[in-house]
Amino acid sequence: MHAKLLSQFRVLNASSSFTAHFSSMKLGASIKTSNSMAVPIFSRVFPFRLKYLGLQSQSLRNEQCVRKLSTRSFPGRPGSRSEFSRGNRDISVVGSSKSLIEDEAELSNWVDDLRTDSHRGRLTSEEEESDGGRGRSGGKSRGSSLMKKRREGGADRFSESTRRRTRDPVDSFPRNSRISRGLLNDDGEEEEEEDFRSWRKNVGPRGGGNMKSYLGKRKGEDLRKGGRESRRRSQLISEDDVDEDEESNKFVDVGDLLSEEDSDVEGSEDDDLLKKGRNRSFGFEKELNMSSMPRDSPSPGRSDSYLSETRFDQCSISPLSLKGIKDAGFEKMTVVQEATLPVILRGKDVLAKAKTGTGKTVAFLLPSIEVVSKSPSIDRDQKRPPILVLVICPTRELAIQAAAEANKLLRYHPTIGCQVVIGGTRLALEQKRMQTNPCQILVATPGRLRDHTENTPGFATRLMGVKVLVLDEADHLLDMGFRKDIEKIIAAVPKQRQTLLFSATVPEEVRQISHIALRRDHEFINTVQEGSEETHAQVGQTYLVAPLDKHFSLLYALLKEHIADDVDYKVLVFCTTAMVTRLVADLLGELNLNIREIHSRKSQSYRTKVSEEFRKSKGLILVTSDVSARGVDYPDVTLVVQVGLPAEREQYIHRLGRTGRKGKEGQGILLLAPWEEFFLSTVKDLPITKAPVPPIDPDTKRKVEKALSLVEMKTKESAYQAWLGYYNSNKKVGRDKYRLVELANEFSRSMGLDNPPAIPKLVLGKMGLRNIPGLRTK
Numbered sequence: 001m002h003a004k005l006l007s008q009f010r011v012l013n014a015s016s017s018f019t020a021h022f023s024s025m026k027l028g029a030s031i032k033t034s035n036s037m038a039v040p041i042f043s044r045v046f047p048f049r050l051k052y053l054g055l056q057s058q059s060l061r062n063e064q065c066v067r068k069l070s071t072r073s074f075p076g077r078p079g080s081r082s083e084f085s086r087g088n089r090d091i092s093v094v095g096s097s098k099s100l101i102e103d104e105a106e107l108s109n110w111v112d113d114l115r116t117d118s119h120r121g122r123l124t125s126e127e128e129e130s131d132g133g134r135g136r137s138g139g140k141s142r143g144s145s146l147m148k149k150r151r152e153g154g155a156d157r158f159s160e161s162t163r164r165r166t167r168d169p170v171d172s173f174p175r176n177s178r179i180s181r182g183l184l185n186d187d188g189e190e191e192e193e194e195d196f197r198s199w200r201k202n203v204g205p206r207g208g209g210n211m212k213s214y215l216g217k218r219k220g221e222d223l224r225k226g227g228r229e230s231r232r233r234s235q236l237i238s239e240d241d242v243d244e245d246e247e248s249n250k251f252v253d254v255g256d257l258l259s260e261e262d263s264d265v266e267g268s269e270d271d272d273l274l275k276k277g278r279n280r281s282f283g284f285e286k287e288l289n290m291s292s293m294p295r296d297s298p299s300p301g302r303s304d305s306y307l308s309e310t311r312f313d314q315c316s317i318s319p320l321s322l323k324g325i326k327d328a329g330f331e332k333m334t335v336v337q338e339a340t341l342p343v344i345l346r347g348k349d350v351l352a353k354a355k356t357g358t359g360k361t362v363a364f365l366l367p368s369i370e371v372v373s374k375s376p377s378i379d380r381d382q383k384r385p386p387i388l389v390l391v392i393c394p395t396r397e398l399a400i401q402a403a404a405e406a407n408k409l410l411r412y413h414p415t416i417g418c419q420v421v422i423g424g425t426r427l428a429l430e431q432k433r434m435q436t437n438p439c440q441i442l443v444a445t446p447g448r449l450r451d452h453t454e455n456t457p458g459f460a461t462r463l464m465g466v467k468v469l470v471l472d473e474a475d476h477l478l479d480m481g482f483r484k485d486i487e488k489i490i491a492a493v494p495k496q497r498q499t500l501l502f503s504a505t506v507p508e509e510v511r512q513i514s515h516i517a518l519r520r521d522h523e524f525i526n527t528v529q530e531g532s533e534e535t536h537a538q539v540g541q542t543y544l545v546a547p548l549d550k551h552f553s554l555l556y557a558l559l560k561e562h563i564a565d566d567v568d569y570k571v572l573v574f575c576t577t578a579m580v581t582r583l584v585a586d587l588l589g590e591l592n593l594n595i596r597e598i599h600s601r602k603s604q605s606y607r608t609k610v611s612e613e614f615r616k617s618k619g620l621i622l623v624t625s626d627v628s629a630r631g632v633d634y635p636d637v638t639l640v641v642q643v644g645l646p647a648e649r650e651q652y653i654h655r656l657g658r659t660g661r662k663g664k665e666g667q668g669i670l671l672l673a674p675w676e677e678f679f680l681s682t683v684k685d686l687p688i689t690k691a692p693v694p695p696i697d698p699d700t701k702r703k704v705e706k707a708l709s710l711v712e713m714k715t716k717e718s719a720y721q722a723w724l725g726y727y728n729s730n731k732k733v734g735r736d737k738y739r740l741v742e743l744a745n746e747f748s749r750s751m752g753l754d755n756p757p758a759i760p761k762l763v764l765g766k767m768g769l770r771n772i773p774g775l776r777t778k
């Protein structure tokens with residue numbers, strides 16, 4: 001049995017002699033060990049840089065490509081030659097798959113939140129409401145919304161003082177958010193001011209301090225070390241608001257169900273204020289003398305190391321595809337495209353790992369299109385024409401994006417069509433589109449694909465034509481949240497097919513279960529060089545550890561600094577759950593930042609519009625749940641902020657990967673509470689460094705408190721419940737229910753609430769939190 005599982009591996013290295021060395025030296029170690037062990041041993045033996053590490057069998061047979069590829073220079077290794085090693089060696093792939101706990105949230109779209117916030121600019125409430133007829137009767141004025149908030153404000157710690165003040169939206173950019181060397185002083189404003197003064201003295205401009213270093217542009221700083229942790233979320237029911245996989249459709253979202261609210265339709269007043277806010281000059285920059293500080297270029301610093309030297313026209317790609325590629329502006333292949341294309345073109349199953357934003361989508365689409373173009377053309381009168389390529393994506397945005405990329409490449413293939421089927425849109429419309437348009441390529445989210453399999457006549461038959469099955473974000477799709485759906489999909493397509501699995505992260509446990517989709521002789525092509533991180537070197541990564549009650553102020557201060565620093569700012573703020581996302585979006589909106597929000601509680605039409613807007617915009621902050629964590633290709637994102645515990649290491653990497661795409665620069669900031677610091681051990685191998693927490697100046701603190709008091713009580717209640725659910729499902733935090741409730745109540749206080757919101761007994765029961773002191777029930 002063991003021998004059966006032994007498989008060959010191949011090293012695609014910059015030097016054939018190195019490869020030969022490796023091949024001979026590696027053999028002994030790899031035979032004895034599983035392939036999971038082989039890599040570290042190898043890296044110890046050969047610390048030099050590997051271009052690709054391909055595990056599993058076979059030399060290349062696409063001679064044309066091999067010939068071309070073998071003569072190219074590798075970027076970063078002047079004069080070096082690329083050569084795909086032909087040495088075949090055995091390596092074990094044994095190891096039982098870790099038992100992953102089923103953990104994905106029910107994220108169906110039937111609860112559509114149509115509430116809008118006028119701070120969020122162009123998308124009007126009407127646009128939201130027009131979506132699918134699910135809109136609530138809107139038309140409330142901002143005034144009535146405020147009245148409502150005030151009526152509900154009884155439990156709000158901040159609202160008393162706020163009520164007495166008039167809103168001051170124009171003066172919404174306090175100038176004194178600063179850096180401190182140490183932790184924030186928790187003992188009141190005076191001391192914070194003192195702290196701020198001392199920071200200015202010590203690390204402010206005169207003392208050599210610099211916002212840039214604070215915001216993580218310090219590259220190549222010390223790596224933090226620590227032990228890697230188990231990363232699995234554990235409990236089911238408490239995941240009710242986790243928001244990354246809306247197509248999973250597995251669990252009823254009790255929390256959000258109970259917290260749905262009416263929409264507030266607000267006037268355009270704040271749009272104007274928003275514009276004013278964005279255009280104003282930032283006094284504190286002058287105060288800090290930042291203008292005279294050396295600035296990193298906003299983003300022109302761009303590395304082309306993601307590109308290879310191989311041009312698409314050097315490979316056996318059809319002329320029509322080549323024309324499409326040219327039109328798309330692609331000339332050279334990216335490294336992952338160069339590594340995978342020849343292998344896929346000769347029909348191999350491939351599991352490919354390549355860093356975020358390096359062109360994996362084209363890497364699987366292009367050879368898939370070639371398969372279609374070589375297949376006999378479909379008779380127009382055919383009732384159930386086969387679907388030849390099936391691409392599965394975990395989120396709707398990603399599916400839309402992959403289909404758009406496919407359509408670019410298909411521009412000169414008039415007879416080949418790509419359709420997309422995703423949740424949140426009308427099934428009948430998709431059925432019609434698939435019937436009336438060419439649909440040899442279908443991009444789908446798992447839940448909607450299942451819908452079609454069950455409800456679309458003839459669809460199952462069409463799936464029997466599949467020649468290529470692609471799982472984008474494969475590790476995620478093979479994780480337990482999607483596993484059953486994926487198994488059904490695999491059962492619905494022919495056994496005789498080619499399967500392609502792509503992701504920026506391939507944890508070992510996923511490698512081990514990938515055999516459920518892949519043939520035994522598949523190739524694992526890893527373009528992340530051994531010894532290098534899975535994240536991009538040009539993306540500065542920092543983390544801040546501060547008590548929960550500082551998080552909102554810190555977030556605001558960080559964003560203000562970033563905005564002041566880069567007029568072309570484009571920021572993603574990741575939150576733990578959909579309802580927390582809404583809370584943060586509402587808060588930042590009240591603070592007059594130019595924000596949009598996206599999560600599974602928004603209607604699909606709204607999500608699509610916001611996504612498109614953010615893609616094209618600059619000067620915008622997108623507050624998002626994990627629906628934007630993977631795959632979404634927003635160009636020129638300058639900063640990614642992750643607030644609170646990422647679900648797992650991989651999620652951290654994918655979220656961070658929304659910046660620094662295509663070799664561009666970027667920044668990432670992770671904001672944790674002290675009890676969330678354990679997460680850092682899971683990213684110990686990444687170049688993430690600790691940043692000092694800036695003191696919150698009193699003005700910022702006041703503004704944030706005031707803004708919080710204006711956020712609706714309902715939103716806070718939902719956020720509290722969702723927060724509780726999210727952390728309850730975290731193995732570490734959720735283990736001690738008493739502590740969990742204490743922390744949740746800390747979160748509640750951070751929203752300005754004196755008393756934690758009451759939660760329905762039923763929900764608490766499902767979360768396993770009945771009778772835990774500190775919880776209020778209703």
Ligand SMILES: Nc1ncnc2c1ncn2[C@@H]1O[C@H](COP(=O)(O)OP(=O)(O)OP(=O)(O)O)[C@@H](O)[C@H]1O
Binds near residue numbers: 331359360632
């Ligand atoms: N050969 C190429 N040359 C230049 N740009 C390319 C090339 N191939 C793809 N791109 C572009 O690179 C960008 C990133 O590609 P893509 O979204 O496929 O990255 P990815 O590796 O799938 O990222 P993620 O891991 O985040 O999903 C896209 O805008 C895509 O159009």
